[in-house]
Amino acid sequence: MGFWKSLFTTSNTMTAPPSQKEGGVTVSPTAAPDTRIFFSTDRDIDLYDLEELCDAVGWSRRPLRKVKKAIQHSFLVVSMWEQRGSSRRLVGFSRATSDHAFNATIWDVVIHPDFQSKGLGKALMKYLIKRLRSDDISNITLFADPHVVDFYRNLGFAPDPEGIKGMFWYPD
Amino acid sequence: MGFWKSLFTTSNTMTAPPSQKEGGVTVSPTAAPDTRIFFSTDRDIDLYDLEELCDAVGWSRRPLRKVKKAIQHSFLVVSMWEQRGSSRRLVGFSRATSDHAFNATIWDVVIHPDFQSKGLGKALMKYLIKRLRSDDISNITLFADPHVVDFYRNLGFAPDPEGIKGMFWYPD
Numbered sequence: 001m002g003f004w005k006s007l008f009t010t011s012n013t014m015t016a017p018p019s020q021k022e023g024g025v026t027v028s029p030t031a032a033p034d035t036r037i038f039f040s041t042d043r044d045i046d047l048y049d050l051e052e053l054c055d056a057v058g059w060s061r062r063p064l065r066k067v068k069k070a071i072q073h074s075f076l077v078v079s080m081w082e083q084r085g086s087s088r089r090l091v092g093f094s095r096a097t098s099d100h101a102f103n104a105t106i107w108d109v110v111i112h113p114d115f116q117s118k119g120l121g122k123a124l125m126k127y128l129i130k131r132l133r134s135d136d137i138s139n140i141t142l143f144a145d146p147h148v149v150d151f152y153r154n155l156g157f158a159p160d161p162e163g164i165k166g167m168f169w170y171p172d
Numbered sequence: 173m174g175f176w177k178s179l180f181t182t183s184n185t186m187t188a189p190p191s192q193k194e195g196g197v198t199v200s201p202t203a204a205p206d207t208r209i210f211f212s213t214d215r216d217i218d219l220y221d222l223e224e225l226c227d228a229v230g231w232s233r234r235p236l237r238k239v240k241k242a243i244q245h246s247f248l249v250v251s252m253w254e255q256r257g258s259s260r261r262l263v264g265f266s267r268a269t270s271d272h273a274f275n276a277t278i279w280d281v282v283i284h285p286d287f288q289s290k291g292l293g294k295a296l297m298k299y300l301i302k303r304l305r306s307d308d309i310s311n312i313t314l315f316a317d318p319h320v321v322d323f324y325r326n327l328g329f330a331p332d333p334e335g336i337k338g339m340f341w342y343p344d
Contacts, residue, residue, distance in 0.1 A: 062274070070273035073247075097269045097277065101242035102234070105269065105277050105313075129341060139340065141277075143313060146335035157339035163318035166338020167329035168311065169301060 035084045037091070037120065039127050043077050049090040056112050071095065075104060076135075078128050080111070080120060091115045092124050096132060096140075104132045106142040125155050143168075207256045209263070209292065211299050215249050221262040228284050243267065247276060248307075250300050252283070252292060263287045264296050268304060268312075276304045278314040297327050315340075 047064045055061070071077055080092030092111045098104035106128060111121045132140050143166050144152050149159055160166075219236045227233070243249055252264030264283045270276035278300060283293045304312050315338050316324045321331055332338075 066273040070271035073270070073272040097271050097275060098245070099242035099269050099279070100245035101238040103269060103279055107271070107275055141315065141341070142339050144337045144339050146337070149337050152339050156344060157341045159337040159339050161340050164338065164340070165316045165318070165321050165331040166336065167314050167316050167324050167331050168333050168336070169313070169329050172328060
């Protein structure tokens with residue numbers, strides 16, 4: 001651990017103070033001591049904040065109307081926030097679709113570049129997996145770009161297990 | 173075409189007569205002339221019929237309570253029926269999860285062995301894709317067992333496009 005630590009906490013409502021402790025992680029040795037990082041499963045995310053986060057990692061812009069619909073119809077949405085004093089900043093996001101019974105598929109995992117390489121992506125994924133497992137979802141899947149295959153492998157994801165292939169449909 | 177043809181029709185309610193024509197396909201040259209195959213998107217499927225269908229292709233049994241929940245929470249459920257006179261038999265099934273906006277993932281594609289190799293799986297998939305596209309879903313995905321990768325490839329699905337890997341999480 002560094003000379004300070006930021007506690008991971010969870011919150012279902014952005015207005016209520018986080019209550020459940022998730023674990024402690026060093027975010028950055030230069031971060032201010034009153035800084036903490038916490039997760040939320042609240043879907044009421046400012047879509048412009050989310051767009052800014054996705055812009056920061058170079059993703060193509062998507063219609064906010066559709067982003068809103070996708071968030072509403074995801075099984076689980078996990079956002080990650082930095083809190084400094086009374087101000088909060090969206091620094092990470094991910095969501096999963098599911099049939100609520102067997103399968104979940106994780107989409108749109110993003111960590112702001114300023115917050116990458118600090119273990120936050122790993123923490124976000126572990127939290128997401130824990131939540132899906134607690135809902136008795138046995139099959140957790142995702143589609144990984146080549147440069148993040150090792151990241152997910154380290155989290156326990158196997159590519160093409162037993163020869164199973166991820167496939168994408170393309171219009172004729 | 174064979175000496176007779178069975179019309180693919182669609183139905184949203186199993187009690188109402190199918191109304192929309194989907195196209196004509198030869199199911200089997202030995203089938204009775206009063207036999208037709210049709211699709212339905214009704215979720216009110218007898219779970220024991222579905223279990224029997226899945227048993228026929230050798231799938232592991234799953235708790236019906238969870239199967240029911242998965243059907244309820246799928247974005248789209250398509251079943252395929254053989255009708256002979258007034259009796260109907262479930263001969264195919266598939267479903268898709270989705271965020272209702274960008275992504276859909278197809279699960280549980282099954283055709284009864286007696287009805288395989290007649291183009292019915294292809295017809296079922298084409299119908300499913302058409303429905304997802306009509307709902308403005310741009311990213312249609314699935315996880316294919318090795319022996320059906322070519323089947324899906326012929327339908328326009330590409331494995332690992334641009335190196336994207338399908339991954340499955342395994343508990344430690």
